[in-house]
Amino acid sequence: MALELLSIKDEGFSPEDYDLFFTAGRTCIEQGNSAQVLSILVDEKNKSIVRCMGWNLLGPLVQILLKKEDGNLPHCHVCNPKELLVGLLEQVEEADTGSIAETVTLLLKPLQTVLLRLGMKKASSVGMALSTLLSQVARLPVPVTKEQEEDDVFGLCHCCTDLLQFVNPFVEEIKEVVKDNNRISKDNELRVELLKFCMKSLSKPLLEVEMNTANVFADILFTCFFSPIFVLQCNMEYIELLLSRTEESRLQKGLELYEKSLIRVEDNSLPVDLLELKTFFSVPQNLVKVMTLCPDQTLRTKGLKVFQLSIDKFNTEAKYKFFxxxxxxxxxxxVEGYIIKNIKNQIDFSLKPCNGNDWFLGKHLLPLLRLVLCLPHGPETDLLQNLDRIMESLNLLRYMLIRDKEWENETGIWTELYKIEDNYLKPLRTGLNMSKAHYEAELKNSKASVCTVTVDNEKLPNMTPEMQIQVLQSAVFTFDLIEGVLARIEEIIETKERPLS
Structure with missing residues (x-):
């Protein structure tokens, strides 16, 4: 029988011996005798031939297992680990498109076991294995719908998850090195190989697959390789790409990746130099589009949350320049109103004991206030369209006049006050009076007519008199709100300027 031919005692193996071993082993496996083959492979008297030739049987074994005709792979300790590694990777490379996912899943555990047996000199072998595996996984079709992604019809997400389990012991090894040395060793060869794998994975295929998997790969990068700031910087390119898309699924992934990257960064730690990078300008611009234009309310809310999180991570100077x-x-x-609210919070923080800084007090603050306390078109500015900005700017000014005493003048607001009155408050008062008078007149004339109302430069459909009256009344009420805050500011200024009797 072919099975008997596997027992070759002479260690001076010839090419014919290799052919005999392979043919006999393959025949036994194909005939369903793989369990008996295994018993011979683990027999101590066959140790030499198995270590030299055992890996040649991988091909037939893998093909049988892919057909679900056998449930066990021979233990890898029966072969030379390096030769077995080459044999396993050959099977991965030779997998056709229809069996890539199944082959990768089948061989990951044996590959992991082989690599772990290579000891401290396994870095290059780990790198070779990861490169081969990733190149094959990247060939898998990417799911294009949410349903395909959830069902994982092509096996891509499952392969990515299995790859995480595959690299886990090597990641843990790096963590132990970091823990023992209390620092990240840039010269660790295994760390370098894992780093290349993670960075390549984030580009392809993880840029398109589910975020849970991508986030875990990102976790490997915060824990083992780089500081959170550097990882954020690396991820910004992918975040920019995702947030520049219009598909809600891509926007969701961009927001999640940005949030995940930011969370690990310490508050008030991002340096101002990052704002010189293109992505740190374009990502906020794309984020604003999500916050203001995305039709999905959940994504708009998420966008605002991430926007605030990004602000919190900048240091004081970076916040100032970002604003x-x-x-x-x-x-x-x-958006401008939201920025002004953040400016108010920074001024409030700076005015508290021991929190003073050069950016939100004194000479640096004044140029920022000039951007805040202005009307884009003077008295002709559309007050309704600019309501959020105007109300926040007035609230900020009122706060500063009350909080920063005239004799202390830490913010410099009292020095700048006369310019603010001339360039902002007086034009605002004029525009407010004009707008209020116009809308009140329209309100009086609207009871029996049908008119077209323009909001944000877009004409609304013709409205009934009742609808028209409601819109006009709402506008007048808004003007009353502005006037209330403006009047309070004027009162504070008048009180300060009034000489003591």
Missing amino acids: KGMLKTSHHAG
């Missing part, structure tokens, strides 16, 4: 840039480029009253 200036956003006020100049956002062109959206709601």
Whole structure:
């Protein structure tokens, strides 16, 4: 029988011996005698031939297992680990498109066991294995719908999850090194190989697959390789790409990756130099589009949350320059109002004991306030369209006049007050009076007519008199709100300027 031919006692093996071993072993496996083959492979008297030739049987074994005709792979200790590694990777490379996922899943555990047996000199072998595996996984079709992604019809997500389990012991090894040395060793060869694998994975295929898997790969990068700030910087390219798309699934992934990258960064730690990088300008711009234009309310809310999280991570100088840039480029009253609210919070923090700084007090603050306390078109500015910005700016000014005493003048507001009155408050009062008078007149004339109302430069459909009256009344009420805050500011200024009797 072919099974008997496996027992070759002479260690001076010839090419014919290799052919005999392979043919006999393959025949036994194909005939369903793989369990008997295994018993011979683990027999001590066959140790030499198995270590030299055992890996040649991988091909027939893998093909049988892929057909679900056998449930066990021979233990890898029966072969030379390096030769077995090469044999396993050959099977991965030779898998056709229809069996890539199944082959990878089948061989990951044996590959892991082989690599772990290589000891401290396994780094290059780990790198070779990861490169081969990833190149094959990247060939798998990417799910294009949410249903395909959830069902994992192509096996891509499952392979990515299995790859995480595969690299886990090597990641743990790096963690132990970091723990023992209390630092990240840049010269660790295994760390370098894992780093290349993670960075390549984030580009392809993880850029398109489910975020849970991508987040775990990112976790490997915060724990083992780089500081959170550097990882954020690396991820910004992918975040920019995702947030520039219009598909809600891509926007969701971009927001999650950005949030995940930011959470690990310490508050007030991002340096101002990062704002010189293209992505740290373009990502906030794309984020603003999500916050203001995305039709999905959940994504808009998530966008605002991530936007605030990004602000919290900048240091004081970076916050200052970020606020200036956003006020100049956002062109959206709601976003500008939100920025102004953040400026108020920073001023409030700076005015507290021991929190003083050069950016939100004194000479640096004044140029920022000039951007805040201005009307885009003077008295002709559309107050309704700019309501959010105007109300936040007035609230900020009122707060500063009350909080920062005239004799202390830490913010410099009292020095700048006369300019603010001339350039902002007086034009605002004029525009408010004009707008209020106009809408009140329209309200009086609207009871019997049908008119077209324009909001944000877009004409609304013709409305009934009742609808028209409601819109006009709402506008007048809004003007009353603005006037209430403006009047309070004027009262504070008048009180301060009134000489003591």
